[in-house]
Amino acid sequence: xxxxxxxxxxxxxxxxxxxxxxxxxxxxxxxxxxxxxxxxxxxxxxxxxxxxxxxxxxxxxxxxxxxxxxxxxxxxxxxxxxxxxxxxxxxxxxxxxxxxxxxxxxxxxxxxxxxxxxxxxxxxxxxxxxxxxxxxxxxxxxxxxxxxxxxxxxxxxxxxxxxxxxxxxxxxxxxxxxxxxxxxxxxxxxxxxxxxxxxxxxxxxxxxxxxxxxxxxxxxxxxxxxxxxxxxxxxxxxxxxxxxxxxxxxxxxxxxxxxxxxxxxxxxxxxxxxxxxxxxxxxxxxxxxxxxxxxxxxxxxxxxxxxxxxxxxxxxxxxxxxxxxxxxxxxxxxxxxxxxxxxxxxxxxxxxxxxxxxxxxxxxxxxxxxxxxxxxxxxxxxxxxxxxxxxxxxxxxxxxxxxxxxxxxxxxxxxxxxxxxxxxxxxxxxxxx
Numbered sequence: 529x530x531x532x533x534x535x536x537x538x539x540x541x542x543x544x545x546x547x548x549x550x551x552x553x554x555x556x557x558x559x560x561x562x563x564x565x566x567x568x569x570x571x572x573x574x575x576x577x578x579x580x581x582x583x584x585x586x587x588x589x590x591x592x593x594x595x596x597x598x599x600x601x602x603x604x605x606x607x608x609x610x611x612x613x614x615x616x617x618x619x620x621x622x623x624x625x626x627x628x629x630x631x632x633x634x635x636x637x638x639x640x641x642x643x644x645x646x647x648x649x650x651x652x653x654x655x656x657x658x659x660x661x662x663x664x665x666x667x668x669x670x671x672x673x674x675x676x677x678x679x680x681x682x683x684x685x686x687x688x689x690x691x692x693x694x695x696x697x698x699x700x701x702x703x704x705x706x707x708x709x710x711x712x713x714x715x716x717x718x719x720x721x722x723x724x725x726x727x728x729x730x731x732x733x734x735x736x737x738x739x740x741x742x743x744x745x746x747x748x749x750x751x752x753x754x755x756x757x758x759x760x761x762x763x764x765x766x767x768x769x770x771x772x773x774x775x776x777x778x779x780x781x782x783x784x785x786x787x788x789x790x791x792x793x794x795x796x797x798x799x800x801x802x803x804x805x806x807x808x809x810x811x812x813x814x815x816x817x818x819x820x821x822x823x824x825x826x827x828x829x830x831x832x833x834x835x836x837x838x839x840x841x842x843x844x845x846x847x848x849x850x851x852x853x854x855x856x857x858x859x860x861x862x863x864x865x866x867x868x869x870x871x872x873x874x875x876x877x878x879x880x881x882x883x884x885x886x887x888x889x890x891x892x893x894x895x896x897x898x899x900x901x902x903x904x905x906x907x908x909x910x911x912x913x914x915x916x917x918x919x920x921x922x923x924x925x926x927x928x929x930x931x932x933x934x935x936x937x938x939x940x941x942x943x944x945x946x947x948x949x950x951x952x953x954x955x956x957x958x959x960x961x
Contacts, residue, residue, distance in 0.1 A: 543656035553686020559927025611847030632923035643937020661751030726764025729755030845875035866917035
């Protein structure tokens with residue numbers, strides 16, 4: 529498994545060097561540079577078409593979803609400018625926020641564009657994730673034993689922090705961190721914090737499940753599960769089950785017997801419905817109480833963001849996050865939830881700029897996953913992104929989600945190729961009749 533063109537080489541090396549990049553605190557810088565470099569190469573290939581070098585020949589047709597993503601993220605930038613103008617945040621802050629858009633929201637459009645245009649194989653991305661998994665397993669012993677042999681939490685903060693970012697944790701290298709609510713160790717691996725590491729673990733498991741080599745598959749799955757468990761994230765545990773099982777059950781919607789079973793189960797709710805509802809409610813309560821302080825802070829932040837959005841800036845938001853009160857431990861209003869964050873920072877316009885392309889993409893991938901196994905991985909990635917959006921700000925984590933985003937574009941390219949292949953066949957059949 530080796531790269532066959534410069535685009536594959538660029539992406540594969542950036543992926544398998546995840547841990548070395550993390551060791552020098554450079555991951556937050558690598559993601560945006562990779563996105564804009566590969567995105568520029570994709571646009572150049574699309575512009576030159578047949579004149580492009582043979583091993584970088586672009587796809588003949590590009591899915592309209594790719595351009596919808598691009599339009600949505602452009603609208604996101606427009607909402608940012610209008611919000612800054614409405615609240616008089618000044619030129620300096622507007623430029624700073626626009627750079628933040630280029631390192632965050634823009635990547636949600638650029639990486640799928642790369643996968644949809646350039647000839648990148650899904651098998652290469654899958655193997656790359658498994659290589660990262662092997663790195664993770666190799667480093668796991670020292671990480672897991674660190675708090676028990678007296679090693680410090682943080683190793684150092686990289687000089688790359690001068691490049692600017694959401695916070696120093698994006699440029700810091702950790703052995704582990706302590707959970708402030710219980711003072712027990714949690715591990716974040718190469719992510720800026722533990723819950724995000726858990727969702728990266730879910731994505732690693734999704735990729736590894738598609739690997740054909742048993743050894744690499746075992747390494748990827750083991751590393752992903754380790755990241756989920758060691759991060760002690762509730763959301764990661766939910767994702768491990770829902771995002772891996774859900775796409776594989778989707779083809780059942782086309783099976784008649786599955787509908788009969790569903791009808792029987794639905795009818796049985798008349799008998800067991802009350803007990804089942806009580807069980808689910810107790811499970812939700814236990815889920816929230818597992819980290820009660822975190823749940824309280826998140827719910828309060830969401831409530832404040834919703835009220836401030838409705839009362840102050842309905843259409844274009846406040847332009848930027850703002851410090852919260854002591855009640856939420858001074859955490860920024862608009863953080864810890866993508867959708868409430870969008871409403872607070874960019875209003876309804878920003879909310880729709882993400883909801884429309886994401887919703888359309890989910891519908892397209894679900895339809896393909898119900899008929900074709902190739903849709904399972906992209907559907908799992910989208911489900912993980914949706915799950916992530918309810919606990920994190922997805923835009924500031926796009927720099928780590930890029931393998932999944934590229935895979936979304938690769939899947940759309942595969943669908944377009946099949947669609948183009950079917951048209952001549954249908955035309956030939958029609959002519960013969």
